[in-house]
Amino acid sequence: MEPKVYRQMGLTDYEYGRIKEILGREPNYVETGMFAVMWSEHCGYKNSRPVLKLFPTEAPWVLQGPGENAGVVDIGDGQAVVFKIESHNHPSAIEPFQGAATGVGGIVRDIFTMGARPIAVLNSLRLGPLENPRNRYLMAGAVGGISFYSNCLGLPTVAGEVYFEPTYSGNPLVNAMAVGLIEHKDILRAKASGIGNDVMYIGARTGRDGIHGATFASEELSMTMEAQQPAVPVGDPFREKLLLEACLEIIKEDLIIGMQDMGAAGLTSSSCEMAARAVTGMELNLDLVPRREEGMTPYEIMLSESQERMLLVAKEGARERIEAICRRWGLEAVVIGRVTSDGIMRIKEKGRVVAAVPAKALTDQCPVYERERRRPSYLDRVQNTDLSSLPEPEDYGAALLKLIATPNLASKEWIYRQCDYMARTDTVAGPGGDAAVLRIKGTGKGLALTVDGNGRYCYLDPERGGAIAVAEAARNLSCVGARPLAITNCLNFGNPEKPEVAWQFYQAVVGMSRACEALQTPVTGGNVSFYNETEGEAIYPTPIVGMVGLLADIKHACGSGFSRENDEIILLGETHAEIGGSEYLAVIHSLVAGEPPQLDLEREKAVQELVREAIAAGLVRAAHDCAEGGLAIALAESVINGGLGARIELESSLRPDYLLFSESQSRVLLAVAPACRDRVLALARQKGIPATVIGLCGGSALEVSLNGRVLFNLSLGELEQTWRESIPALMAG
Amino acid sequence: MKFGVIVFPGSNGEQDVYHALDEVLRQPVDYLWHGDTDVSGYDCLVLPGGFSYGNYLRAGAIARFAPIMSAVIDFARAGGLVLGICNGFQILLEAGLLPGAMLRNDCLQFRCQWTHLRVENTATPFSNRFRQGQVIRVPIAHGEGNYYVDAATLAELEANRQVVFRYCDPSGKVTTAANPNGSVANIAGIINREGNILGMMPRPERCVEELLGGSDGREMLASVVDWWQRGNSNGA
Amino acid sequence: MLLAKIYVTFKEGVPDPQGETMGQSLLAMGYQGVLSVRTGKYLEIKLATADKDAASREVEEMCRRLLANSVIEQYRYTLEECC
Amino acid sequence: MLLAKIYVTFKEGVPDPQGETMGQSLLAMGYQGVLSVRTGKYLEIKLATADKDAASREVEEMCRRLLANSVIEQYRYTLEECC
Numbered sequence A: 001m002e003p004k005v006y007r008q009m010g011l012t013d014y015e016y017g018r019i020k021e022i023l024g025r026e027p028n029y030v031e032t033g034m035f036a037v038m039w040s041e042h043c044g045y046k047n048s049r050p051v052l053k054l055f056p057t058e059a060p061w062v063l064q065g066p067g068e069n070a071g072v073v074d075i076g077d078g079q080a081v082v083f084k085i086e087s088h089n090h091p092s093a094i095e096p097f098q099g100a101a102t103g104v105g106g107i108v109r110d111i112f113t114m115g116a117r118p119i120a121v122l123n124s125l126r127l128g129p130l131e132n133p134r135n136r137y138l139m140a141g142a143v144g145g146i147s148f149y150s151n152c153l154g155l156p157t158v159a160g161e162v163y164f165e166p167t168y169s170g171n172p173l174v175n176a177m178a179v180g181l182i183e184h185k186d187i188l189r190a191k192a193s194g195i196g197n198d199v200m201y202i203g204a205r206t207g208r209d210g211i212h213g214a215t216f217a218s219e220e221l222s223m224t225m226e227a228q229q230p231a232v233p234v235g236d237p238f239r240e241k242l243l244l245e246a247c248l249e250i251i252k253e254d255l256i257i258g259m260q261d262m263g264a265a266g267l268t269s270s271s272c273e274m275a276a277r278a279v280t281g282m283e284l285n286l287d288l289v290p291r292r293e294e295g296m297t298p299y300e301i302m303l304s305e306s307q308e309r310m311l312l313v314a315k316e317g318a319r320e321r322i323e324a325i326c327r328r329w330g331l332e333a334v335v336i337g338r339v340t341s342d343g344i345m346r347i348k349e350k351g352r353v354v355a356a357v358p359a360k361a362l363t364d365q366c367p368v369y370e371r372e373r374r375r376p377s378y379l380d381r382v383q384n385t386d387l388s389s390l391p392e393p394e395d396y397g398a399a400l401l402k403l404i405a406t407p408n409l410a411s412k413e414w415i416y417r418q419c420d421y422m423a424r425t426d427t428v429a430g431p432g433g434d435a436a437v438l439r440i441k442g443t444g445k446g447l448a449l450t451v452d453g454n455g456r457y458c459y460l461d462p463e464r465g466g467a468i469a470v471a472e473a474a475r476n477l478s479c480v481g482a483r484p485l486a487i488t489n490c491l492n493f494g495n496p497e498k499p500e501v502a503w504q505f506y507q508a509v510v511g512m513s514r515a516c517e518a519l520q521t522p523v524t525g526g527n528v529s530f531y532n533e534t535e536g537e538a539i540y541p542t543p544i545v546g547m548v549g550l551l552a553d554i555k556h557a558c559g560s561g562f563s564r565e566n567d568e569i570i571l572l573g574e575t576h577a578e579i580g581g582s583e584y585l586a587v588i589h590s591l592v593a594g595e596p597p598q599l600d601l602e603r604e605k606a607v608q609e610l611v612r613e614a615i616a617a618g619l620v621r622a623a624h625d626c627a628e629g630g631l632a633i634a635l636a637e638s639v640i641n642g643g644l645g646a647r648i649e650l651e652s653s654l655r656p657d658y659l660l661f662s663e664s665q666s667r668v669l670l671a672v673a674p675a676c677r678d679r680v681l682a683l684a685r686q687k688g689i690p691a692t693v694i695g696l697c698g699g700s701a702l703e704v705s706l707n708g709r710v711l712f713n714l715s716l717g718e719l720e721q722t723w724r725e726s727i728p729a730l731m732a733g
Numbered sequence B: 001m002k003f004g005v006i007v008f009p010g011s012n013g014e015q016d017v018y019h020a021l022d023e024v025l026r027q028p029v030d031y032l033w034h035g036d037t038d039v040s041g042y043d044c045l046v047l048p049g050g051f052s053y054g055n056y057l058r059a060g061a062i063a064r065f066a067p068i069m070s071a072v073i074d075f076a077r078a079g080g081l082v083l084g085i086c087n088g089f090q091i092l093l094e095a096g097l098l099p100g101a102m103l104r105n106d107c108l109q110f111r112c113q114w115t116h117l118r119v120e121n122t123a124t125p126f127s128n129r130f131r132q133g134q135v136i137r138v139p140i141a142h143g144e145g146n147y148y149v150d151a152a153t154l155a156e157l158e159a160n161r162q163v164v165f166r167y168c169d170p171s172g173k174v175t176t177a178a179n180p181n182g183s184v185a186n187i188a189g190i191i192n193r194e195g196n197i198l199g200m201m202p203r204p205e206r207c208v209e210e211l212l213g214g215s216d217g218r219e220m221l222a223s224v225v226d227w228w229q230r231g232n233s234n235g236a
Numbered sequence C, D: 001m002l003l004a005k006i007y008v009t010f011k012e013g014v015p016d017p018q019g020e021t022m023g024q025s026l027l028a029m030g031y032q033g034v035l036s037v038r039t040g041k042y043l044e045i046k047l048a049t050a051d052k053d054a055a056s057r058e059v060e061e062m063c064r065r066l067l068a069n070s071v072i073e074q075y076r077y078t079l080e081e082c083c
Ligand SMILES: Nc1ncnc2c1ncn2[C@@H]1O[C@H](COP(=O)(O)OP(=O)(O)O)[C@@H](O)[C@H]1O
Pocket: A042, A043, A052, A055, A065, A066, A067, A068, A069, A070, A086, A110, A263, A264, A489, A490, A491, A523, A524, A525, A526, A527, A528
């Protein structure tokens, strides 16, 4: 084959050589295409696999770690939670609405292929500044797509996060996470066992859309790509809803061995991955595949990424019942092949074999690259920036208002009011708090969910930034009273062939792993998105952590708002002079520099335990973690969320701006009834955690003074209005 | 009293309604499949929220032709209680069981939020536990809830006191700012002239437990049960 | 085979928030000549028949029953031979 | 014054789930002759100008910039004198 042909498909000369070696012959066109998508970064993890091995993946409560379509964690009473996050960055950059919509569709399929009923979705977005109309278009489109798809499915969008930084202008990030609930006995693995079993295709027809999407996701976005117009996937949430209900019925009736959605790399990946997991092969007859368009070639059928399709391996004799269920749901169901014993993926068309390759060769023999790693030179410059000579703000009230209006800190209501966050009537705490809380019907328990990441920290120190992402996610869960159980993650990075990016990637995974170990939240799955670059410029390294936690008693779910006059406000943890990488530095001083805050994982763990214990003991009226924007923003948010003011009196030798805006880790604000205060302080002493009573709830203003001097006094109305109206005003253009 | 909750392809509020009636109000309730043609034995039919047929073309337009709809129409014409919530309301409009039509929200976006509703007519099976003018809190979640009727029909609706719920501010004032979707006269829910078919965009089934932020929806659903029980004991 | 091209538009007087918003955007983008924008739907339906009269009756009925909502919308259509 | 009639349709090969669902529904309603349904948007824009050439350039630009999504949609339009 001409090198030009396979190179265009994304294979290197070396990789093509490996394919020839494995097959002992030249691959034909169809086979080359199958290898190209399966050996793409997106499917083959060829640049990340060795690094991902660093993640801790085990705990007694982990029922399924990485390797399946989604992770599974035990929550007691024979139930488990199923969850996973995935990127849809590249499609969203081209067509944000459909890109984000199909991102939701894909991740939800990953949940119900495990046999679970999806119960909630979350998302994580990274965009360039909203002052730029293109970024507004991307934001409106991505949010519109997410809401279109998840609302139609009847899945609540219970949490999410979004950050705006110039680094994402050319390359926005759209990560979607889905969560499901399952009985242990229903857990299904995507395996094609049972020689002779029917392989069935259900759902939407196959069209030419999205061919080579997996490869596309494994390349840098170029300016010409928009002109090339790679086929964008188009979502049909209505069909997905039918598919979801039909699949769950099929699973309830125990009719299948396994199933997998035809997502990235379509029919190719779903079939060969299921076969490889079971050490079997498959024979598929493409003439039987339902098509949307005429004249499709075997290559196109094998690589199409048309949405809302599922591949099932039926149990013996189950075919008719599966067909009947699908018919009832208005879906096509067709047997397109059978499981074979020889480990070969044999693809036929019009009686001819058009491809025959070992399933394992596609999935397991993908070359793995240990990329050269080099610490980027920018780090010395940014980390060693002298921050001590920055002027203090003249007016702290004005500084706070400016910060709270910055889109990274302002209210995200513009986004979440477009998404149905109450569907399924389990949402006890929806978007807007530290973490979402869902009750689990029929039990007294609750699930807590969050998604977190800070690309700026990771840019300044990927190791520490990675660790903080995990720590902060766990802290968010602890603040609602939940015990963190496990994480899923999406690793959004630049081109891993660049030693600097490979270094960032490695460091971030090391940091995340360290935090996961310390906090006992193993990794159950995730997704890697490389090549997030425009014109050779990589985005900030942006690992996103999705975490689930369990509340033993839903009645103890804790909010973040100050709501009761005279409640005492306690700050747990210590504030240091750490403004590196802070919002304060970026917004007030227009600087992205310094080191991100230190993270002491032992301290972190102890603080979180304390918060959970105090909440479980009923001692806490509100808890809120101090994160981006520091103590001042945390206070402002608690005041706004609860609709009640506060008077804060701080004593410290730190510079006032450091004290207010440092993003020191492992700090939590608590509001407690006066009667509970001493017990909380005693508990803190016992655990060796600094705890300071810093003020009282009450009134209709937030007043903060330091060593007797009032730094600012802002009315609740002004704070709230500034915070609430910022993003809507920007979006209005 | 027995409830039937109709499941259309793409409905997604049926489990929420079922939960509210079964677990919270402790009333017998069944799912009814859109392909069925028999609704006998039920005292109240609920058309739930969701995206029947994806709400493609127009919300509720395709569902209106589901086989079960002929039975629903017969049931309603015979005086049976029918409650259409959100997408269910849209289907009732498309089916001509209630007057008017839905346009896209005037903000052109889907809206999920709590709203305040003023109860305008308490002499209905669906609102009799409320006080006239009472302000209740019920969430909405829709993209096409901008209710439209021509001026003549609106006048008729008002004259017959068919407007049951109106969007208002927390103090009960009916203002433009309190209108989340642009619907005429801030209409959130209407009833037919005979008083047995109610359609509303807000979602009562989502506020039947304090754990989820409010329970005014429970009062609304309990109204239906009360009404039916009164009617039946009178009749007996 | 016949191709029906169907145009569904809002009746006079029915608000069209989407059209209004588009009109405002176009003005804001500098198209000062834009006086009004009205949105509608355009549908293409391929029909197996070659009989124009029968097709016309059928399309008329589809429009009345499903494709347009007579409370707010009106429709028109054309039929042409195709492919 | 001119009236621009604008038709925005999906490009060939772009799936149209809405059209597919409507097609299935029409079949279920008994319209056996329906082979396919494709959906699109129809816009009417009134323009203050009488200069067809200028209007045409402007409408072309509006379509490209705002009215059609060039990744998945195509457009065409006509201009006529009006009111
Ligand atoms: N960042 C990551 N951390 C842990 N596991 C990962 C990560 N990225 C991918 N994986 C795991 O590798 C497996 C293959 O991932 P992927 O090919 O994305 O699955 P799929 O395409 O079926 O969603 C999955 O089980 C996934 O959870």
